[in-house]
Amino acid sequence: MSSNTCQSAYCNQGWSEVLTHMSPYGYANFGIAFGLGLSVVGAAWGIWLTGSSLVGAAVKAPRIRSKNLISVIFCEATAIYGVIMAIILANKVKKPEEALSTLSEDWDWAGYYYAGYGMFSSGLSVGLTNIASGVSVGIAGSSCAIGDAQDASLFVKILIVEIFASALGIFGIIVGIIQSNSCTFPVTAI
Amino acid sequence: MATPAPKSTPGNMANFNILHGFPEALVRGMRSSFLADADYHHLTQCETLDDVRLNLSETDYGDALADMNTLIPTGLQKAAVEKLVVEFQYLRTQAVEPLSTFLDFITYEYMIENVMLLLKGTLSGRDINELIAQCHPLGMFKESTMRSIPTFESSPRGYQDLYQTVLVDTPVGPYFSLFLQESAGRGEVSNVLEEVEIEIIKSSLIKYWIEDFGTFVDSLGGATAEIMGDLLKVRADTNAINITLNSFGTPLNEPAMRASDRKRLYPALGHLYPAGTSMLGDVSDEDELGRVLDLFPQYSSIWNVHAAGGSDGKSIDDAFYERDVMQLELAFEGQMHYGAFYAYVKLKEQEIRNLVWISECILQQQKEEIHKFVPVFSFNAPWRAGSKKQGR
Numbered sequence: 001m002s003s004n005t006c007q008s009a010y011c012n013q014g015w016s017e018v019l020t021h022m023s024p025y026g027y028a029n030f031g032i033a034f035g036l037g038l039s040v041v042g043a044a045w046g047i048w049l050t051g052s053s054l055v056g057a058a059v060k061a062p063r064i065r066s067k068n069l070i071s072v073i074f075c076e077a078t079a080i081y082g083v084i085m086a087i088i089l090a091n092k093v094k095k096p097e098e099a100l101s102t103l104s105e106d107w108d109w110a111g112y113y114y115a116g117y118g119m120f121s122s123g124l125s126v127g128l129t130n131i132a133s134g135v136s137v138g139i140a141g142s143s144c145a146i147g148d149a150q151d152a153s154l155f156v157k158i159l160i161v162e163i164f165a166s167a168l169g170i171f172g173i174i175v176g177i178i179q180s181n182s183c184t185f186p187v188t189a190i
Numbered sequence: 191m192a193t194p195a196p197k198s199t200p201g202n203m204a205n206f207n208i209l210h211g212f213p214e215a216l217v218r219g220m221r222s223s224f225l226a227d228a229d230y231h232h233l234t235q236c237e238t239l240d241d242v243r244l245n246l247s248e249t250d251y252g253d254a255l256a257d258m259n260t261l262i263p264t265g266l267q268k269a270a271v272e273k274l275v276v277e278f279q280y281l282r283t284q285a286v287e288p289l290s291t292f293l294d295f296i297t298y299e300y301m302i303e304n305v306m307l308l309l310k311g312t313l314s315g316r317d318i319n320e321l322i323a324q325c326h327p328l329g330m331f332k333e334s335t336m337r338s339i340p341t342f343e344s345s346p347r348g349y350q351d352l353y354q355t356v357l358v359d360t361p362v363g364p365y366f367s368l369f370l371q372e373s374a375g376r377g378e379v380s381n382v383l384e385e386v387e388i389e390i391i392k393s394s395l396i397k398y399w400i401e402d403f404g405t406f407v408d409s410l411g412g413a414t415a416e417i418m419g420d421l422l423k424v425r426a427d428t429n430a431i432n433i434t435l436n437s438f439g440t441p442l443n444e445p446a447m448r449a450s451d452r453k454r455l456y457p458a459l460g461h462l463y464p465a466g467t468s469m470l471g472d473v474s475d476e477d478e479l480g481r482v483l484d485l486f487p488q489y490s491s492i493w494n495v496h497a498a499g500g501s502d503g504k505s506i507d508d509a510f511y512e513r514d515v516m517q518l519e520l521a522f523e524g525q526m527h528y529g530a531f532y533a534y535v536k537l538k539e540q541e542i543r544n545l546v547w548i549s550e551c552i553l554q555q556q557k558e559e560i561h562k563f564v565p566v567f568s569f570n571a572p573w574r575a576g577s578k579k580q581g582r
Contacts, residue, residue: 045204052207056215060222135204142207143525146218 024116025093028185031123032089035176038127039082042134042169046075049138054145061149068148070159071141074166078134081173085126088177089119094185108186118183122176129172136165193295193364193402195409196288202412206526213284214526217534220277221522223250224566225541233548234560242266242549251545263549270542275327278535288410292528294361295403296535300329301362302399305339306392312340313388328535331360346373349391365398372454386441393433393455400426404459413527417520421529424517426460428510431489434470434479435496435506443474462486504562511564515540516573519566537566 012018050071058065092115096103103112144158200206206214225233232245243261246252254273258265282293304325311321322336330336335356342352353370357363369391400422407418433455437443442452453471457463462470469482476497483493492513496506514536521533544563551560565571 049204049207049211052211053215056212057219059216060219139203142211142215146215146525149215149219150222 020113024112024185027116028089028093028119028183031120032086032093033123034120035089035123035126036082036086038124039085039130039134039169040079042127042131043075043077043079043082044134045131046078046134046136046138046141047072049135050075050141050145053142057145057149063152064145064148064155067155068141068145071137071144071162074137074141074162075134077166078130078137078169081169082126082130085123085173085176089123089180092119092180092183092185094187097187104189106189108190111184111186115183115185119180122179122183125179126172126176129175130169133165133167133169133172136168137162140165193291193406196291196406198288199411200288200414200526200528203526209286210289210528213281213289214530216284217281217530218522220534221567224537225249225544227565227568227570230544230548230563230565230568233545236548236552239549239552242552246545261549263546263553266549267542267546270545271327274535274538274542277538278328281531289528289531291406292410292414293531295399295406296532297328298361298365298399298403299396300326301331301360302329302365302392302395304329304331304336305357305362306388306395308336308339309391310388335360362395362399365395365402368398369394389436390442390451390455393429396429397426397455397457400429400457401459404457407528410528413524414529417524417527417529418532421517421521421532423460424513426457427462427466427489428514430456430460430462430467430470431479431483432510434473435476438475445474448472448474461488508562508564511540511543512572515564515566516571519571540564541566 006012012021050068054065054068054071058068140158140162144155144162147154147158200210201208229245229249233242236242236245239261243255243258246255251270251273254269255261255266258269278293278296282290285293307325308318308321311324312318318337318340321340325336338356339352342348342356349366350370353363353366357366372394404419404422404426407422408415410418433452437452441447448471453467456467456470460467466482466486469485470479473479473482480493480497483489492506492509495504495509518533518537518540521527521529544565547563548560551557568574
């Protein structure tokens, strides 16, 4: 092992060094990207699950077609959670007052890294919960359309199931906001 | 066996709808076209066939019967079957692999029946045009294929020629070739009546079809394998029991043929296979059959209907139909599997049987017999909760 270790000053000494050398600004922006992107994946997944069943079931029972758009809107809400989170996070990324190639020694390094990791994790929290929520709403919505076509009294009942599935995404966004609350990028040296 | 394994699976809850969401929702939407309890109630109250037509014009059958001046049971059946075929073909055009292969599998059964109908018809010297008109439209081949089937003589040599020149290109060709291989292996069986021979061919082809379908459904996996696999198992068992029951009093029940021929006709699939079918192979009369079925709780109750001698006017076929309807209705309870497509076709067939029965009873003034049918998706069904007949 030791014989293979690179002795140059420019070498990485392990994963911890690789990770700490990635810019916290990069972490923060990836957090935004994952939060928004995964939420949209979840919403899109739910919409086609619901949509394909909706058009099929509407052939024999055309009355369901506008009512069941509510299921599609529930899926769409998942994407909106991602957008809200992305806007909150994007407002927290602040560039330093002086543009320097290196940061000074008395820069608030702890707060700097804390903000980067915090925003990355908060974006992932929102994104992953929203995928689960979107797929869940989509499956319930697909069954809702098929059930409603047979028996109109089922619609409201399955809608409640969908609301609970949709609530999964809200859990994610609540925790995401709390996680990112204390993340503030330092703009000047202490 | 004959059909290669599917290249893709139907998918699970999260991705089934990518390819099959639309056709599945279509077939589930079509579930609303089944006649309801109220419709059956009105139909059974009818005095004449014109009343029947009037009642049906308000149901999903309205368009199919619109240009029919006088309603007769056979005409009603033809129109209803044609309606089912149009719906099925619509579903088939919307389907992509592997659902399209699955739907084709449903039609193979009718193809086998048509081939056998043509062969049997020519044996009794009937007109080819008349026979073709009787064929089930779901199992049609090309016109030229249909016309050339009855030209072959009914002997092992003739079947060989029939396979090589006509059936080799059709989807049921592989089953026929399997049958030929097997009958070549068992050698020349003498003094079998031609009509028994035809029944043996038919049962063998259906057996190969069920086994092939079963393998295909198994390779699809997931909820499809679970639900459709069970439907096919029950189907295979029903066939095995019926083959045994129908063989009593025919050469097939002779001790020599029991082992060599009848045993071969039992599908290698189902709840009875292998322990039950091997016992069925030695059965020589109804009492022994009853003793074997006693070991299988799901069939002993059906057998008891038969053993009771139809005291409440029910035959074993009615008992099987009733059980089938219950099973097929269950296929509609789950989502994101293919079983619903098979169940739809089979339940529609049951509904057509009901309509024909009701109209025949009215035509022949047999009103006391009119309630002997098995309604589909009925709230009064004995297996439904809240029904008055519960705990039967």
